[in-house]
Amino acid sequence: MAKTGIFHHVGTFLLFAAAILLLITTISAPVITDIGILKVTLTNQSDLRNSSINFGTFGYCTLDVAPASSDQDYCSGKHIGYNPALIMAEADGTAFGSMSGDSTKALTRVMVLHPVGCGLAFIAFLFALGAGVFGALLASLVSALAFIITVVVMAVDFTIFGIIKNKVNKDGTGSRAYYSIGMWTTVAAMICLFLATFIVFFTCFSARMHKRRNTHSTKAVDAGYPGGYTTTKRHFWQRRARTNY
Numbered sequence: 001m002a003k004t005g006i007f008h009h010v011g012t013f014l015l016f017a018a019a020i021l022l023l024i025t026t027i028s029a030p031v032i033t034d035i036g037i038l039k040v041t042l043t044n045q046s047d048l049r050n051s052s053i054n055f056g057t058f059g060y061c062t063l064d065v066a067p068a069s070s071d072q073d074y075c076s077g078k079h080i081g082y083n084p085a086l087i088m089a090e091a092d093g094t095a096f097g098s099m100s101g102d103s104t105k106a107l108t109r110v111m112v113l114h115p116v117g118c119g120l121a122f123i124a125f126l127f128a129l130g131a132g133v134f135g136a137l138l139a140s141l142v143s144a145l146a147f148i149i150t151v152v153v154m155a156v157d158f159t160i161f162g163i164i165k166n167k168v169n170k171d172g173t174g175s176r177a178y179y180s181i182g183m184w185t186t187v188a189a190m191i192c193l194f195l196a197t198f199i200v201f202f203t204c205f206s207a208r209m210h211k212r213r214n215t216h217s218t219k220a221v222d223a224g225y226p227g228g229y230t231t232t233k234r235h236f237w238q239r240r241a242r243t244n245y
Contacts, residue, residue, distance in 0.1 A: 007203050008203040015139065015192070016125045017188075019189075022114060022118035022121060022186065025037065025114050029059065029061040030056060030076050033054065034063075035056065035180070036055055036060075037057070037179070038178070038183065039054050039177070040052060040053045040175055041175060043092060043173060043174035043175050053087065053088070054180065055084055055164070058111075059078055060084070062091070080108075081108045082105070083101065083105040084105075084161070084164050085104050085163075085164065092175045093173055094171045100163050110153060114153055117153060121143070121193060127139035133204055137201075137204045140201035143193055143200060144197045147194055150186065150193055151190055154190055161177075165178065
């Protein structure tokens with residue numbers, strides 16, 4: 001990898017960055033209360049509180065729960081799949097149709113792909129750390145798989161929380177919804193995986209080309225005399241003429 005070492009290191013770093021970014025999305029609410037994929041600021045704001053809901057990968061958290069004057073947070077249990085439409089309907093009365101509610105509830109189960117993509121990105125990073133063409137090839141293949149999974153789960157995230165966001169902002173309840181940290185870390189991870197896949201794949205085959213070229217050069221030198229020089233072959237009449245002197 002000597003000829004393409006810098007590019008390979010860049011690809012390796014991008015794989016590590018993608019794994020960290022997907023980890024941030026994975027540990028969003030309710031694991032870490034302040035990290036969400038979608039954040040909804042509720043209407044019960046006052047000098048004492050600024051209540052909001054953070055929707056994450058495995059559940060949600062309601063921050064600064066009323067009516068206490070001190071900060072109180074409530075988080076759901078950690079599980080695959082939940083109903084964000086029902087949560088908003090109970091929190092501020094936002095009305096969702098049955099189709100929207102059922103769709104968002106079903107799609108939240110797909111968010112389990114966040115940790116799957118994170119794990120694959122980290123495995124690709126470990127393969128990229130390994131020396132040799134074979135390690136780089138495996139890294140590029142696993143990175144490509146992680147990229148596909150990340151694209152799928154990112155599309156699901158935008159679908160689920162796009163429905164919730166549009167409904168909350170247009171319903172007239174006064175609550176405001178916007179994409180939060182977890183959404184943008186997924187987008188950034190997708191970009192990192194896309195670039196890393198091609199960079200590591202390029203360095204893999206570039207290293208093979210350099211290795212093959214060096215092998216041919218070595219064989220060419222070995223075919224001649226020491227030092228790489230060869231002597232001109234004499235014809236038989238030239239040899240006879242030389243012996244007459």
